[in-house]
Amino acid sequence: MKQLDFGRRQSIIVEDMNESEIDLFLITPSIDFGYLFKAFMSMSERLICGILSIHDDAQIIAPSFEKENIQNRTPFDDVITWNEEEDPFAVLKESINNNVKKIALEPTMSFEIYTKLKKQFPETEFVDGSSIIRKQRSIKTEAEIERLEKAGKYTVEGMMNALELLKPGLSELEVLKLVQKEMTIQSGEPSWALVQFDENSAVPHGPPSTRKMKENSVVLIDAGTMCDNYFADITLTTFYGNVTDEFLKVYEIVQEANDTALDASKVGVPCEEVDFAARKVIDEAGYGKYFTHRLGHGLGLEVHEEPYMVKGNKRKLVKGNVHTDEPGIYMPDKFGIRIEDDILVGDKTKRLVTFDRHLWK
Amino acid sequence: MKQLDFGRRQSIIVEDMNESEIDLFLITPSIDFGYLFKAFMSMSERLICGILSIHDDAQIIAPSFEKENIQNRTPFDDVITWNEEEDPFAVLKESINNNVKKIALEPTMSFEIYTKLKKQFPETEFVDGSSIIRKQRSIKTEAEIERLEKAGKYTVEGMMNALELLKPGLSELEVLKLVQKEMTIQSGEPSWALVQFDENSAVPHGPPSTRKMKENSVVLIDAGTMCDNYFADITLTTFYGNVTDEFLKVYEIVQEANDTALDASKVGVPCEEVDFAARKVIDEAGYGKYFTHRLGHGLGLEVHEEPYMVKGNKRKLVKGNVHTDEPGIYMPDKFGIRIEDDILVGDKTKRLVTFDRHLWK
Numbered sequence: 001m002k003q004l005d006f007g008r009r010q011s012i013i014v015e016d017m018n019e020s021e022i023d024l025f026l027i028t029p030s031i032d033f034g035y036l037f038k039a040f041m042s043m044s045e046r047l048i049c050g051i052l053s054i055h056d057d058a059q060i061i062a063p064s065f066e067k068e069n070i071q072n073r074t075p076f077d078d079v080i081t082w083n084e085e086e087d088p089f090a091v092l093k094e095s096i097n098n099n100v101k102k103i104a105l106e107p108t109m110s111f112e113i114y115t116k117l118k119k120q121f122p123e124t125e126f127v128d129g130s131s132i133i134r135k136q137r138s139i140k141t142e143a144e145i146e147r148l149e150k151a152g153k154y155t156v157e158g159m160m161n162a163l164e165l166l167k168p169g170l171s172e173l174e175v176l177k178l179v180q181k182e183m184t185i186q187s188g189e190p191s192w193a194l195v196q197f198d199e200n201s202a203v204p205h206g207p208p209s210t211r212k213m214k215e216n217s218v219v220l221i222d223a224g225t226m227c228d229n230y231f232a233d234i235t236l237t238t239f240y241g242n243v244t245d246e247f248l249k250v251y252e253i254v255q256e257a258n259d260t261a262l263d264a265s266k267v268g269v270p271c272e273e274v275d276f277a278a279r280k281v282i283d284e285a286g287y288g289k290y291f292t293h294r295l296g297h298g299l300g301l302e303v304h305e306e307p308y309m310v311k312g313n314k315r316k317l318v319k320g321n322v323h324t325d326e327p328g329i330y331m332p333d334k335f336g337i338r339i340e341d342d343i344l345v346g347d348k349t350k351r352l353v354t355f356d357r358h359l360w361k
Numbered sequence: 362m363k364q365l366d367f368g369r370r371q372s373i374i375v376e377d378m379n380e381s382e383i384d385l386f387l388i389t390p391s392i393d394f395g396y397l398f399k400a401f402m403s404m405s406e407r408l409i410c411g412i413l414s415i416h417d418d419a420q421i422i423a424p425s426f427e428k429e430n431i432q433n434r435t436p437f438d439d440v441i442t443w444n445e446e447e448d449p450f451a452v453l454k455e456s457i458n459n460n461v462k463k464i465a466l467e468p469t470m471s472f473e474i475y476t477k478l479k480k481q482f483p484e485t486e487f488v489d490g491s492s493i494i495r496k497q498r499s500i501k502t503e504a505e506i507e508r509l510e511k512a513g514k515y516t517v518e519g520m521m522n523a524l525e526l527l528k529p530g531l532s533e534l535e536v537l538k539l540v541q542k543e544m545t546i547q548s549g550e551p552s553w554a555l556v557q558f559d560e561n562s563a564v565p566h567g568p569p570s571t572r573k574m575k576e577n578s579v580v581l582i583d584a585g586t587m588c589d590n591y592f593a594d595i596t597l598t599t600f601y602g603n604v605t606d607e608f609l610k611v612y613e614i615v616q617e618a619n620d621t622a623l624d625a626s627k628v629g630v631p632c633e634e635v636d637f638a639a640r641k642v643i644d645e646a647g648y649g650k651y652f653t654h655r656l657g658h659g660l661g662l663e664v665h666e667e668p669y670m671v672k673g674n675k676r677k678l679v680k681g682n683v684h685t686d687e688p689g690i691y692m693p694d695k696f697g698i699r700i701e702d703d704i705l706v707g708d709k710t711k712r713l714v715t716f717d718r719h720l721w722k
């Protein structure tokens with residue numbers, strides 16, 4: 001696979017910092033830390049913090065006993081350490097040589113850590129770094145697209161293998177485990193899934209249950225696995241057994257909404273317009289009140305990230321955005337149908353993975 | 362099991378808020394949210410926030426489509442909702458009837474959410490709510506102690522069952538899986554484990570590897586399972602095969618340090634004194650430089666929480682604190698020994714679970 005370029009990611013952030021006159025960008029363990037420093041670590045009560053500066057090279061501050069571990073896990077060697085009895089925030093402050101007027105914080109940094117930083121830098125302005133980091137994360141490089149495509153391929157292959165094992169009497173929870181297992185066989189990485197049958201499928205994101213599949217059942221599978229930490233998120237709704245006319249009628253409307261959104265998703269188009277395009281199809285077919293959620297969300301190191309395809313989001317799509325296209329019609333006490341693809345915005349916007357979903361008799 | 366009293370937990374917070382003249386305490390999904398509202402939920406990009414007020418009853422703000430889910434998962438019925446196209450922070454602001462001078466934030470709340478709250482309440486002082494919430498969480502009620510004891514019992518039973526399956530040739534990763542599986546059989550809840558053999562045990566918290574057990578091996582297992590979300594954290598170091606004199610000599614020193622810390626852990630004693638007591642034993646035996654970490658940490662809904670037994674922590678122990686007692690001696694390129702118990706501070710401080718660790722020949 002193409003290599004991810006962490007040095008370049010940091011340089012782009014530093015360029016943006018220069019433009020906004022931000023001296024430091026501080027990043028505690030989080031998805032963003034993994035994005036910028038390669039190591040996906042979890043927060044603990046012991047401070048670990050990445051430091052990007054417009055004056056100096058990138059550094060990481062960490063407990064002394066973690067130094068080797070961190071150097072093994074990131075390509076960045078400059079680790080400042082603190083000992084168990086020291087105040088890590090004082091050590092951080094001491095390591096900063098320059099006058100610091102403005103500090104941007106990684107958006108998921110905790111309020112508690114911010115409070116402790118503010119004590120060390122009382123005169124400094126603190127700003128939310130979300131726009132800087134999310135702008136870059138939402139524009140996928142070729143190396144990232146390769147991973148997202150692979151995650152999609154593994155997901156579809158795993159789903160298809162699981163579908164062959166379906167039979168009446170299996171519960172939603174059993175099918176969920178099957179799907180997860182088959183996806184992980186493909187990817188070698190963790191997988192997640194939601195599975196709903198019949199009336200249950202009419203509740204978007206309802207919890208999986210012990211409800212069993214019948215001789216004739218609607219089967220909704222919303223699932224994904226990963227490739228090198230990049231997620232897929234694909235929903236397949238199918239009919240096991242002898243399909244009904246009502247299912248086919250609604251299915252065609254959802255498919256048309258999905259196709260229409262794909263056509264609407266173009267460079268320069270505001271995100272909300274993509275939602276409107278799909279919603280118009282469903283509204284005009286008379287099912288508007290059954291499409292109860294936004295059209296989609298960005299996809300990458302998180303299953304939900306920017307950009308969001310939702311009313312009110314005027315942000316314009318750019319080349320390299322990857323987002324889901326997932327219209328749905330949910331008819332209470334009957335069934336729900338959602339068709340979800342992952343799509344890449346470009347000169348010609350396209351689905352990252354395509355497959356034949358027409359599995360019914 | 363005794364019931365957890367979520368109403369009482371909230372009342373204690375509100376009493377503290379009254380004392381500190383805090384109008385609102387805001388809690389986004391987190392361990393603290395689970396502690397106060399019963400539901401352990403994860404943060405997503407859609408705002409969910411618990412609101413404790415000195416003026417009104419507790420409320421939760423959540424996306425409309427999550428209302429039923431949240432009402433099912435918490436004993437608190439008052440859910441304010443926002444729709445996909447609304448600004449949830451504006452909805453939150455509107456729902457607050459009183460003048461708000463001071464707001465405390467749950468300490469892990471993200472800086473991004475704080476920034477958005479600050480926009481809605483520009484004149485309000487925001488303070489870190491960590492002291493309020495952590496004080497209460499560190500003092501365990503009878504119902505919590507029951508859960509912690511059960512978690513300890515399940516952990517020890519699982520460990521003991523796994524030990525019977527040990528044999529030369531098994532790798533650290535294989536034994537880790539065995540231990541996890543056996544603990545989860547006992548508890549029915551998730552478990553975690555670290556397993557290290559021989560020279561690897563000399564690196565505290567080093568990653569498990571494919572290193573194999575020999576006919577004669579040091580085996581260090583640091584593990585825990587849960588009971589109703591409350592953790593155990595227990596370390597057993599043993600010798601498989603024919604124990605060496607050096608192992609026995611070092612083992613006795615670590616055991617004495619562990620016993621000494623138990624005796625030192627009393628109501629009114631500063632936390633750091635408990636660390637000093639154990640460290641003195643190891644220092645005087647001439648192994649001081651090999652005890653490279655703090656003595657212990659609090660234990661409850663998190664594996665690491667307050668109070669911390671570490672140099673510099675002058676905080677005094679109170680009745681109901683639960684903390685680990687885990688001295689260790691780590692001799693590079695030889696082996697490491699750690700003996701870790703979970704102990705409850707009280708009129709007579711005691712181990713939550715005891716068992717015979719002398720398993721060697």
